[in-house]
Amino acid sequence: MTSVVFYIQHLLGMGHVHRTAALAEAVAQAGKRLDVEVVVINGGTNDMTTMVPNCRVEQLPPIGIHERDFNDHRDADGNPVTDEYRHARTRRLIALVKTIKPAALVLELYPFGRRGFKFELEPLLTEIADWDDRPITISSVRDVLVPPSKEKRLPWIADQLSQHIDHILVHGDPKFMRLEDSFPVDPSYANRLTYTGFVVDQRSARPVISAFQEPGEEVVVSAGGGAVGYDLLACAMSAKSHTILADRRWHLICGPSMPGEDIARLMNHAPEGVVIEKARPDMAVLHSTAALSIGQAGYNTVMEWLLAGRRGLAVPYDEGQETEQRVRADRLMQHGLVHVEPAEGLTPERLAAAVNRLWEEGTVLDPRPEISLDGAGKTAAFILEHIDR
Secondary structure (H helix, E strand, O other): OEEEEEEEOOOOOOHHHHHHHHHHHHHHHHOHHHOEEEEEEEOOOOOOHHHOOOOEEEEOOOOEEEOOEEEEEEOOOOOEOOHHHHHHHHHHHHHHHHHHOOOEEEEEOOOOOOHHHHHHHHHHHHHHHOOOOOOEEEEEEEOOOOOOOOOOHHHHHHHHHHHHOOEEEEEOOOOOOOHHHOOOOOHHHHOOEEEOOOEOOHHHHOOOOOOOOOOOOOEEEEOOOOOOOHHHHHHHHHHHHHOOOOOOOEEEEOOOOOOHHHHHHHHHHOOOOEEEEOOOOOHHHHHHHOOEEEEOOOHHHHHHHHHHOEOEEEOOOOOOOOOHHHHHHHHHHHOOOEEEOOOOOOOHHHHHHHHHHHHHHOOEOOOOOOOOOEHHHHHHHHHHHHHOO
């Protein structure tokens, strides 16, 4: 049996988790005829088992972060991660890969991101470099990358790619945006970039049974993964009465990572005509029947809007160095695919005015944009072709 390994490390947003799950499932489905096993090695505190039913999941000693600080690593009990914990995790990761002996190793973001996990990835890549049957190595990255805060890290990224990575799969459409539009791509690896198209989680287009009767023509407000979405949902609740859609039901989706206390606060202050749901997998279905959709500009949310054929109102999260959503939202706006309202200083009145402007312009994308949304299928074909050589 041939194996393909996906390494995934969740820290804050859920876009990379859903994207990796969609890619792993696509390879598993397409690889059945070739007797290919897909193994997902998960380093986060999240459970991926139900997200990849056709794959085997191996869990590393989990690592998360504390209060959105990417440098403050915590174990599953919330304790600071020690060197001993890191060493044990590294040994576990290398032992897993040595046992599996994959034909391909796919690393989510590394070395463009996840530099905080080079403690285990550098030893892993050094280990497999000496194998006679070394797997092909792939860096799997989203459409927009955040440049490192220190420019001196750019040569390190190029060096890691030169030493250890065979292919770089960019899960975006170059007609829409190229990687160098958000990140200083070095000529030393530019010829190893392959654009797959956007990766859409097809589960979002399959209706599910919900406790809420779906009336359609409602206003859907989603917070993506939810970890940084409370302020947007709270602002939307206050904005409702100021909009020309005040008579519609407003349906708030908190996201699986929103803290329970934040959900409780929203429920305690929800006005009449607002329903609140923690999370659901069929977001593209909700958007396709909604009067209007509001959200941040994370990868998943944008893909759900495009899949639904809807022009959304994007309020991109852009605190600190997190420029990804703003860059994506600005490019979407240039193509007429979203309206954008900056998150900084957002008030209910400003949000309501933005809702009214979008409603008057129209929310249905007609004709639909010619953007490649088959990134999962093309990624699976790329991987299977290269391991079959």
